[in-house]
Structures are given as structure tokens and as C-alpha cells.
Amino acid sequence: MRERTRAFVEHQRFQRFIVGVILLNAATLGLETVPAVVESYGHLLTVVDHAALYIFVAELLAKIYVERSRFPRDPWNIFDTVIVAIALAPFTSGLSVLRSLRILRALRLLSVVPSLxxxxxxxxxxxxxxxxxxxxxxxxxxxxxxxxxxxxxxxxxxxxxxxxxxxxxxxxxxxxxxxxxxxxxxxxxxxxxxxxxxxxxxxxxxxxxxxxxxxxxxxxxxxxxxxxxxxxxxNAASLQMILAELTALRKEVTELREERKELDYEVAARPGGGGGGGGGRSARRGRR
Incomplete structure (x- = not known):
């Protein structure tokens, strides 16, 4: 199950999906600064914002499940955790200023896009x-x-x-x-x-x-x-592995040739193994 989750999280399509969610969330947070849009589509923007947050939390939990003790060793995982934790902080009383920090989720592109x-x-x-x-x-x-x-x-x-x-x-x-x-x-x-x-x-x-x-x-x-x-x-490690496999394969081929020569010698050394026994020897070779 863990390996399946790892393959799913690290799959290229899933990474593209996360990038799309980040861009969509950043766009909705930008639209929240327009009063006319908030008045008309405020509920929809809130739903999209919450859905994006739930997706980020699920991705983070999946990474923790897959990597376990290795999770805090990656600085990018810590970065993602801080961004999601800020988004999960309460927006009431003295912490209401954290609501404006939700746009920091757009910075998750830094950890998702390899070039960034x-x-x-x-x-x-x-x-x-x-x-x-x-x-x-x-x-x-x-x-x-x-x-x-x-x-x-x-x-x-x-x-x-x-x-x-x-x-x-x-x-x-x-x-x-x-x-x-x-x-x-x-x-x-x-x-x-x-x-x-x-x-x-x-x-x-x-x-x-x-x-x-x-x-x-x-x-x-x-x-x-x-x-x-x-x-x-x-690439060098892959090449060394391929060369080692080729060397082992050549060794096996050489051993098989030696065994075949020994068998042919034994057959030829048997009484009646030469001349007229060629047909029987050929038949035995065919069976082998």
C-alpha cells in the first residue's frame, strides 16, 4: 500500500494536478480582492479555496505516510508544512491577519516545479x-x-x-x-x-x-x-550494472559452450559413437 501511494504521489500527472490546483487557488485568492466578484461569486470562491486546502492537506498526509521518518529531513517538506499550517490557522481575533497570508500557498510552486x-x-x-x-x-x-x-x-x-x-x-x-x-x-x-x-x-x-x-x-x-x-x-551506475550483466551473461554462455563440448566428447567416445552413430547423436542433441 505504501509503495502504491508513493507511485501515485510521485506520478507526473499527480504533480501536474497539484500545480493546477495551486494556480487555481492563487487565482481565486486574487479575485477575492475585487469587491464586485466577491459580491457575486463569494460563496464559490470560498468553496474552491477550501477544496484546494483539503487537497494540500491530503497530499501532505500522503507524503508523511510514504516517507515517515525521512519526511522532516527534506527542507521542501518543511516548507510545504509551514505553508499549509498557516492556511489552517484560525482567522479570528488577533490572528485575523493570517487570512491575508493564504496567498503564500502560491509559493508551493517553488517546491513542486523542479526548475523553480x-x-x-x-x-x-x-x-x-x-x-x-x-x-x-x-x-x-x-x-x-x-x-x-x-x-x-x-x-x-x-x-x-x-x-x-x-x-x-x-x-x-x-x-x-x-x-x-x-x-x-x-x-x-x-x-x-x-x-x-x-x-x-x-x-x-x-x-x-x-x-x-x-x-x-x-x-x-x-x-x-x-x-x-x-x-x-x-548514468555511470546504470552503465556499470549493464556491463556487469553482460559479463555475467558472457560467462554463462562460455560455460554452456564448455558443457556442450564435454557432452559431445562423451558421446563421441562411446562405442559406436562415431560414423553410423551420428544420427543417434544428432537425435540426442535434439532432445537436449
């Missing part, structure tokens, strides 16, 4: 390198914010009047949001301010932020290489 799982695994693999880049970016932002506050605080106090304000303005500049108007506002009083903004944008936008992409791309390549190595190991 590889992307998330690559991002997690890149976290150590990304943390170093975040530290570098924070240091650059802090130094630039202190300089901008001292240089341009009196000129544009609403932009650089304090350290927190300067940090927000420089973060806005780093993302390319209206940085031209910010620079021109300061340049009306400080014509050489373009040098500061140009250097800041070059360092943050074109150097540090691109390092994020480099780290993520490197992690994606490592993830793909690990997947290819796993596939190669599986």
Missing part, C-alpha cells in the same frame, strides 16, 4: 557571497551618506539634512529613481556636485549591484554542474 526548485537552491547557495556584497554596499552607502550630509545638508535639507535622510536619498539615487533631479537641485548651488553623484552611481550601480548578478550566475552554474554530475553518476 533549482533557482531557489541556487539563490540559497549564493547567500554567503551575497552577504559580503551587502556589507560592502552598506559601507559605501554609509560613507557616501556622511559625506553628502556634510557637503549638501544646508543646500538641500529635505534631501541631505540628516544621516537617515541622506541614506534614503542615496538609496533612491542608486536605484536610478529621479536621481537626475536630485543632482540638479544640488548643482544649482554646488556646480561640481555631479562628480560626487557620478562616482557614487558608478561604484554602487555599475559595480556593486552587478556583483549580485555575478554571484547568482555563479551559483546557478554550480547548481547546474551539480545536477549534471548527479545525472552522470546515475
Amino acid at each position: 526548485r533549482r533557482v531557489v537552491s541556487a539563490l540559497l547557495r549564493a547567500m554567503p557571497g551575497m552577504s559580503s556584497i551587502v556589507l560592502l554596499l552598506s559601507l559605501v552607502l554609509y560613507v557616501a551618506a556622511v559625506m553628502a550630509t556634510k557637503l549638501y545638508g544646508d543646500t538641500a535639507p529635505h534631501r541631505f539634512g540628516s544621516l537617515p535622510t541622506s541614506l534614503f536619498t542615496l538609496y533612491q539615487t542608486m536605484t536610478g529613481d529621479d536621481w537626475g533631479n536630485i543632482a540638479r537641485e544640488v548643482m544649482n548651488t554646488h556646480p561640481t556636485a555631479w562628480i560626487f553623484f557620478t562616482i557614487f552611481i558608478l561604484v554602487c550601480t555599475f559595480v556593486v549591484l552587478n556583483l549580485f548578478m555575478a554571484v547568482v550566475v555563479s551559483a546557478m552554474e554550480e547548481e547546474s554542474a551539480a545536477e549534471r554530475a548527479e545525472q552522470d553518476d546515475g
Whole structure:
């Protein structure tokens, strides 16, 4: 029974069905934000939402039944459990805010779709390198914010009047949001301010932020290489098994040939086994 359940849960059609349920549930949760749709089809949306939740719970219980002690060892199983547990939490009193978290069920696509799982695994693999880049970016932002506050605080106090304000303005500049108007506002009083903004944008936008992409791309390549190595190991194991079976088959064929030669020699060595006994020998070979 457990093996049948495993085959059913891991079947490709069942996985596609779960993906369809997740997409349908995400669509219904989105439609619940439209008052006109809720007024006309609110009961139907609730039924679909509850049905999807029951399907997710049944799938989770089936996985627990199949994997047993191995279930908590898989991080994706823990992820699915947390998502379903949030959906099962009561929506009354102080926990009513959890109702809005039902949309987190759409994140179950990350654990169901293999390509998305590889992307998330690559991002997690890149976290150590990304943390170093975040530290570098924070240091650059802090130094630039202190300089901008001292240089341009009196000129544009609403932009650089304090350290927190300067940090927000420089973060806005780093993302390319209206940085031209910010620079021109300061340049009306400080014509050489373009040098500061140009250097800041070059360092943050074109150097540090691109390092994020480099780290993520490197992690994606490592993830793909690990997947290819796993596939190669599986293919090598299959090839070794086939070669071992062929070797055993050749050995059996060789042994059968040796036995046949011994039988032919015994028959030939019997009195009357040669010449006229050929017909009897052929008949005995036919029987064998």
C-alpha cells in the first residue's frame, strides 16, 4: 500500500494536478480582492479555496505516510508544512491577519516545479557571497551618506539634512529613481556636485549591484554542474550494472559452450559413437 501511494504521489500527472490546483487557488485568492466578484461569486470562491486546502492537506498526509521518518529531513517538506499550517490557522481575533497570508500557498510552486526548485537552491547557495556584497554596499552607502550630509545638508535639507535622510536619498539615487533631479537641485548651488553623484552611481550601480548578478550566475552554474554530475553518476551506475550483466551473461554462455563440448566428447567416445552413430547423436542433441 505504501509503495502504491508513493507511485501515485510521485506520478507526473499527480504533480501536474497539484500545480493546477495551486494556480487555481492563487487565482481565486486574487479575485477575492475585487469587491464586485466577491459580491457575486463569494460563496464559490470560498468553496474552491477550501477544496484546494483539503487537497494540500491530503497530499501532505500522503507524503508523511510514504516517507515517515525521512519526511522532516527534506527542507521542501518543511516548507510545504509551514505553508499549509498557516492556511489552517484560525482567522479570528488577533490572528485575523493570517487570512491575508493564504496567498503564500502560491509559493508551493517553488517546491513542486523542479526548475523553480533549482533557482531557489541556487539563490540559497549564493547567500554567503551575497552577504559580503551587502556589507560592502552598506559601507559605501554609509560613507557616501556622511559625506553628502556634510557637503549638501544646508543646500538641500529635505534631501541631505540628516544621516537617515541622506541614506534614503542615496538609496533612491542608486536605484536610478529621479536621481537626475536630485543632482540638479544640488548643482544649482554646488556646480561640481555631479562628480560626487557620478562616482557614487558608478561604484554602487555599475559595480556593486552587478556583483549580485555575478554571484547568482555563479551559483546557478554550480547548481547546474551539480545536477549534471548527479545525472552522470546515475548514468555511470546504470552503465556499470549493464556491463556487469553482460559479463555475467558472457560467462554463462562460455560455460554452456564448455558443457556442450564435454557432452559431445562423451558421446563421441562411446562405442559406436562415431560414423553410423551420428544420427543417434544428432537425435540426442535434439532432445537436449
